[in-house]
Amino acid sequence: MSEQLIIQLIVSGLGMGFIFALIAIGLTLIYGVMNVVNFAHGEFLMLGMYASYLAFATWGADPLVTLPFVVAAMFGFGLLVYYLLIRQVLGGSMQAQIFATFGLMVFLQAAAQFVMGADYFAVRDSWLSGVVTVGGVVLPVPQLAAVAGASLATAALYLLVFRTAVGRQLRAAAQDAQAASTLGINPSAMYALAWGIGSACVGVAASLLSNFYYVFPRVGAIFVLLAYVAVALGGFGSIHGALVAGLLIGLLQVLTGFFVSSELKFVPVYMLYLAVVLLRPRGLFGRS
């Protein structure tokens, strides 16, 4: 057992972990602001990955180059979903809200399969591929890029939410929409913004992920399930919680996959999840 190997595993685990964290932050932001669970969140990831792949396959545009465009497009897509779908069911029952995003999930998966087929596509030999050797440690570039890109994106999001006037309004609407409206804040605009930002986070994750993961119509399910775990583990609505839990999940599954068995790599993740839910139902950083 060498130190090099441990470092490689940690980088790889953090790379995955940051992807989970970004997806989970998007989910928890939307949930935290308006108490709606976006069941189509994984399909947003799938769309972003297809966009990244198609730009690469069609124009040879590297995922790194198209990242800002994918993020902007996903932001717009989030707004669109809010205004065309979510806003229509907000006054309705809980079931209406669940079925709206669940239906969107089914629709997007089916639409992707109809247009792209069920085949797996991968971006090959992008700028961010191969390995780099640092002080005798061989590190995979795509995962390193995921760590760097996702931590930058998370830091930017953190500054936006906790250090700007718009972020303050967003948090105000999340904590008490009615009180916020008496202070001149339009809750609906804040909901739309949450959907935009939440989807943009997934756009970042999708671009970075397309460097080392293949895309197919059901790819979202794999990642979003763990992102849901990260949201619950971190505490519903908590951005810090989603980040910490996402990283924890990424590390746990990579380390278990290596040291125990790759078939069992999700077992400790769900054991941890069950333990936290049993002992501390509001999650690691959740508010009671």
Place this chain on the structure above:
Amino acid sequence: MLEVDNLSAGYRGHQVLWNVSIRVDAGEVVALLGPNGSGKSTLMNSISRLVERLDGRIVFDGIALHALPAHRLLGCGLSHVLERHRLFPYMSVLENLQLGAGPRAPRRAVAEGLDRAYGLFPRLRERAGQMAGSLSGGEQQMCAIARGLMSRPRMLLIDEPFIGLSPHMRTDVAAALDRINRDGVAILLIEQNVAAALAMSRRCYVLREGRVALHGPSAELAAGGAVERAFLGRLDPAGAAVN
């Protein structure tokens, strides 16, 4: 300044207010009195567009408020301090106050607003960095009033500002409201304590089962015992209290 004309309002098919008309003039303090469930908060929340209007008009300085969404009212100069203060508990006192200035307030207006707020309630300056949810009841009420004034409103709606306060805090908050009014801000206030409400206000409206049962100058109402009758007596078919 504020004119509510024949307002009917309620929640999802459950009508609470029936043809309510009230008026608040510039610079005036007006109290809303009435037993629990008489519609005081519903009336105030209808004015600030948080409760659905069924019929009637709400006009503030010539602006038809009933046609506006709730978030547009702060810009018209009308500020509402909601029942139970409704601070954002997971934000600092400072952030709560900053939000009170409104989303489009320039930096300088916010800075001036903070100075005024800390002048009115010096204790808030010490608490600026603290989470609003961790303040004492009285401090939370102070913070809510200060937040409501950050936008320099011409009129303040304030729902039970004294609830749950110690006698000492009550005096402080009452003195602050008096000072706010002397600075030219009209106040519409809900208060359960009849004597306190009558003492603070120039005029008063007594609500009963969603209708105005009695109204008049506070000094006259305080003398005649009519308020007690409006609270406790029967209602005649026209809605006025009789004994």
